[in-house]
Amino acid sequence: MKFLMITALMFAALAFAGENDKSHTPKSFEVSGKKAVFADFSEATYYINYDLNQKIASVKAEIILETTEAGFPVFDSVVAPTSVLFDGTSVTTIEARTPNGETTLRLVNKQTEAGSHTLTVIVPLSALIDFSDAGVKSAFWTSDLDERNFLERYMPANFEFDQVKMNFVVKFLGAKNKQVIYTNGNITELDSNTFKISYPSYYTSSSIFFHTVPQGATTEERFTLKSIDGRDIPAVVYFSKSSWMGSLANLKTKTTAVFHELESDYGPFPHPSITVLQAGAGGMEYCGATMTDFSALGHELFHSYFARGVMPANGNAGWVDEALASWRDDGYQTISTLSGSSAMSSHEYYTRTTDTAAYSFGKRFMGYLDSKLQSKGGLKPFMRYMVDKKVFSPFYVEEFIKEMSTFTGISVEADFKKYTFGSGNMFARDLKSNPAIHRKMTVKEMQNYL
Template structure:
């Protein structure tokens, strides 16, 4: 009996891994304790009906419940049906205590342990049908994310979790009701069942901001399939696709030059593949080993393959880090004796914040230039050298602002507490100023706010 008790306790401790250390705290809403959970595995079965212009997903999610209460997940689209441990249940959309976001709470209480939910949802976002010819209709669907707006990660499309969580994801993607073949781009391991049926397995360390999926008619886009020679001897498979051959040529030239620079600075390219969708629009967005981007923003997005989509922020309060690092590179790795500002709050928002502060580019870049000055003044080679060490230590993990600060202090053997307090946590801003939203005036050209029409054109 003692052995059985030991095995049960050991198994529960294994399931309660480090993902939950970064989860926001549980909270009460309507007298019910809402609990953030740890997704273990999710299987998404997605069907596109090209004849009737309808898409749906069935999601089977195994998760660990760390304490008794009501489990939390998120889906922007309202589910049509949910089962929990094979029993029908319901969900409710609730606000987080700080009103920073909303989540969905399952309305069945659970005890600590492993559970399984199945969720049926229409796939409404990021999908467009062309039904002009019967039996020859086609579909375009893109799982593209944005990190400056709330609820714009995977939860836009299928049920998911906050960004703190890593879990095994498998997608089964099928197009029915048409004779038209389709192509599928994805940043995982793809198995082609037939011309309209694909399965993809994502790496275990992926999060809700990692996934890249793009389903298109087979005759759309000019595609280049290449290999990039990494400094570690690997030949990295690279897919470049856009509307034009000349655009692909520009993308390839810039990508090769940027990858050579980044590998020299931080080490071998840290993903198994690279997908570049040349959009022709302004700005871009990074995923893990994939990006949809303009040529101008390509260097910025490739920098994110190291900082953002390999070393991952675990919440909105750590999202400023990767934008600050990439923006510092964008401006040529400048060095400042002081930031240009007195104090700003980039990393002291509510615990439930998911989106990145838009001021992270300009203010964060200035702070990185200041750190470079402090490190060089102390006799260290500078911030770029620290970032190389930081990357080697933290790759494929989630980080907070405090993790970054702690590693920086270990590297420099000096304290940066006052600097972060003033320049990152807003320690010298007035309280009312801390709460005030200054987001609208700080749009960055690499991550602009696209119109609905522009976003639709990506699909």
């Protein structure tokens, strides 16, 4: 019964996904006399081909999108496309910087009318990929500390605000061994070397976990976790056989403990499955999935509720979930006074990355809010409310603040303004200070953990 209600809620959330996308679409801007207009992607199908004989890979993306203004449509792909069709016509693309230099993106080099369009893009796939005689190791792992490190690192995608119904059709041409795929979508085997993966419509460019290896390259354990809403949630924990450390038993025990801790604090697990890869240093979160070292497992699974459940719509909202996760890591400490300030919420408009002050000052700010909200039971009842009501609706930080004031009946606007919208302060953004515990690896570093 509860499960049915949850399902109904999720469908209700989906019905509003398009509306939420439109209200969070970044505003257009002028670049070299061209008006760059952001689009709402409704569906994207990615044909991912691994050619094991020639040891090359490519992706063809078929995207259906909608623009509400005439101009040059924006998308992103770090890799230069080899072919682009817009509404069936061959076009070129241009890389451009946003007005204040916050980030780089790609424009379809064609003046177009507002409305529904199709975009077909082919790109070579060369990041995080390793061919061998046994098969191919490939992953689409992400980072939010450097710009353009979500799905756009590997294939054409939109900015993080946009929820897109995504499908993968993955082909392993000439594979001698079976390829295993670890992912947080629904896999169907079309034939022995072709797989279709369907992802939920609420996914964004930071949601997908995808990792393929030749069978035998990893050690795994599969089990189910009983949710408080009655679901049996399929879980897999695994690591590479070449990994020098790791115990599947410990990984399963800790995953299970954290799962129950989070369900008791924030309600039923928001995702239909759990995937945990133990690898590397620090960790990165996905919807119901993580690649993480053992010590950061709790932190990363927490992100299935805040980051990949209650989702940030842009870089200036990205600190909220890191501050909350770090606040949990330190045992939800309450602090009554706070000194200092930060600019975590007030970076330039098109900023896509997360301010690392979230892990230190942001964590203390949450402890301060917990103290301020003591008469309402602290911060955790509000967090549970957000999961219940706002899961899978990407938010701006201004909306998060408004929700908190409304839910608690205590005005917190001035606190957020003072502590997170500051400038020129001791907790200014410093992307070089990659925090040790929740350290996020670069794509180059991740290559070692395929």
